[in-house]
Amino acid sequence: MAETTEINIEKMQLAVLIDADNISSKYAATIFEEMENYGLSTYRRIYGNWSKGNGWTEGILLEHSIMPVQQFSYTTGKNATDMAMVIDAMDILYKNKVQGFCLVTSDSDFTRLAMRLREENMFVLGMGESKTPQALTRACNKFIHLNLVAEQNKSTGESEGSAEEQNVTSIAEVRQVILTLINQDDEGLVDLAQIGNRLNEKFSDFDVRNYGYFKLSTFIGEKISDVQVVKIDNQLYAKRQSSLTKEELEREICRMIEKSGGVIDNLSTLNDELHKRYRQLDLKEFGYSRISSFLRSLKSVTVRENKVTLKK
Numbered sequence: 001m002a003e004t005t006e007i008n009i010e011k012m013q014l015a016v017l018i019d020a021d022n023i024s025s026k027y028a029a030t031i032f033e034e035m036e037n038y039g040l041s042t043y044r045r046i047y048g049n050w051s052k053g054n055g056w057t058e059g060i061l062l063e064h065s066i067m068p069v070q071q072f073s074y075t076t077g078k079n080a081t082d083m084a085m086v087i088d089a090m091d092i093l094y095k096n097k098v099q100g101f102c103l104v105t106s107d108s109d110f111t112r113l114a115m116r117l118r119e120e121n122m123f124v125l126g127m128g129e130s131k132t133p134q135a136l137t138r139a140c141n142k143f144i145h146l147n148l149v150a151e152q153n154k155s156t157g158e159s160e161g162s163a164e165e166q167n168v169t170s171i172a173e174v175r176q177v178i179l180t181l182i183n184q185d186d187e188g189l190v191d192l193a194q195i196g197n198r199l200n201e202k203f204s205d206f207d208v209r210n211y212g213y214f215k216l217s218t219f220i221g222e223k224i225s226d227v228q229v230v231k232i233d234n235q236l237y238a239k240r241q242s243s244l245t246k247e248e249l250e251r252e253i254c255r256m257i258e259k260s261g262g263v264i265d266n267l268s269t270l271n272d273e274l275h276k277r278y279r280q281l282d283l284k285e286f287g288y289s290r291i292s293s294f295l296r297s298l299k300s301v302t303v304r305e306n307k308v309t310l311k312k
Contacts (some may be wrong), residue, residue, distance in 0.1 A: 012039035012099035012123060015092045018066065019105035020048030021081045023128065025055040027104075027146045030153065031127055034144050035102050038125050042098050045069055045088065047081045054130055079109070086113050093120060100125060103140070106132040130210070135166050145207040152209040168210045169203040173218050175224050177202055180229070183241055188284030192216055192229065192236040196297035244278060246286050250298050252277065257301065264308045267291055 001018060016035060024029075035041060044066045048054050051072070061068055071084045085105075092098060100123030103110055114124045114136065126132075126140035129147045137143040177199055181190045196216050199206045213219040217229045217236055228241040247268075256273055257264055264270045270289045275281055288294040295303045302309050 013042040014039040014099065014100045014102050014123075014125065015043035015046070015089070015098045016041045016102040017043070017085050017089060017104065018046040019048050019081060019085060019103075019107060019110075020054050020068075021079070022107050024058070024103045025060050025144070027127075027150060028056075028060050028066075030146055031102075031104055032064055033153075034127065034146075034149065035125065038102075038123070039100060041102070043067075043092060047071055047085050047088075049081070056098045056224070056298060073093040082107065082109050089113055089117065093117065094120065095102050100141075102127065104128065108135075108136045108223070111136045111139045116205075124202070130168055132167060136162075137205040140204050142200070144207065144296065145205060145210050148209065148210045152212060152214070166300045169206055171211065171223050173203070174199060174206070175227070178220065178224060178227055178238060179240070182238060183282070183284060185284070187239045187291050188282070189232075189239050191232075191236060192220075195220075195238055209214070240282055240284065244281070249274075249278075249281075249286075250300055253295070253298070254300050254310060257308060262310055265306070267295070267303075267306050267308065270295075270308055 001078055001102060014035065016031070022282070044064065045068075046056060046061065046066045048056065049072055050056075050068060050070055056066075056068070060066075069084060069088070069302050071081045085103075089101060089103075092101075101115060101117050102125045104127045111133075112242070112310070117124050118139070124140045125140075126143040127146055128136070128143070132143070132145070144197070151310065178190075178195055181195060181198060182188055189290040208214065208216050208219040210262075211219060211223065212312065213222075220227055220238060221242045226241045227238050230239060231235050253270070253274070256270065283289065283291065283294050286294060292303060295301055295308060302311050
């Protein structure tokens with residue numbers, strides 16, 4: 001499983017319900033490989049009209065132990081398969097034999113079903129293609145884009161990212177969540193596992209494989225330009241990427257103090273001037289939340305109360 005898609009939940013009993021009218025049989029193996037990361041399938045049912053060819057052959061159904069549910073199209077323009085899936089889902093729900101459902105479909109008509117199951121405290125795992133409307137992906141606890149995952153699983157290494165990111169959570173949204181976590185941390189340093197958990201909580205469809213990667217660390221390193229991944233004591237962390245070094249900033253502070261006659265009477269004045277000079281300055285990049293703490297860490301200056309002077 002990809003580095004960031006792991007969720008700390010115990011194995012649960014799941015009912016796997018597949019919409020054969022909407023999902024290609026080429027994803028059969030991917031469906032059950034992904035499902036096994038979340039639970040055990042008590043029910044495996046697939047719904048469709050087998051009087052019409054849909055690609056789900058007898059061999060595929062037998063290989064994956066899926067029970068076919070025949071559903072004729074009684075009326076033109078009405079989706080009888082959807083109705084059959086919904087009825088079975090509610091029947092299974094009230095038997096109290098499962099803790100969750102795996103709904104395999106890209107059809108947004110199942111959004112209300114996913115929401116209703118979650119109202120009953122069911123874990124809802126959704127699977128479909130990246131064309132799936134966000135209404136359905138966000139209605140699930142977790143949603144897997146089968147086409148992107150299947151494509152990436154065939155790869156032996158990292159890629160440049162998929163062009164099929166239709167309704168996948170945007171990289172801009174992912175970046176904002178990561179930066180928020182970093183900015184909220186006193187040291188501006190956040191454990192990569194914490195970032196992965198937060199992204200999974202925030203976006204039900206987040207999976208680095210959607211963008212052509214296997215590891216969150218590689219994804220951040222290549223796709224989030226202003227965030228840097230560092231290793232400390234064999235643990236990976238993320239921090240803001242800065243072209244400004246602490247030494248450069250110290251030299252600039254010394255120049256400011258010299259221009260002021262060797263002393264600056266107010267820390268806030270110095271802080272304001274620094275932010276005018278460096279508009280993107282964030283002291284958390286250097287591990288400090290306050291200007292006073294940062295200045296005290298410098299070898300060239302002395303801080304007494306609110307006054308800053310050069311060391312002699």
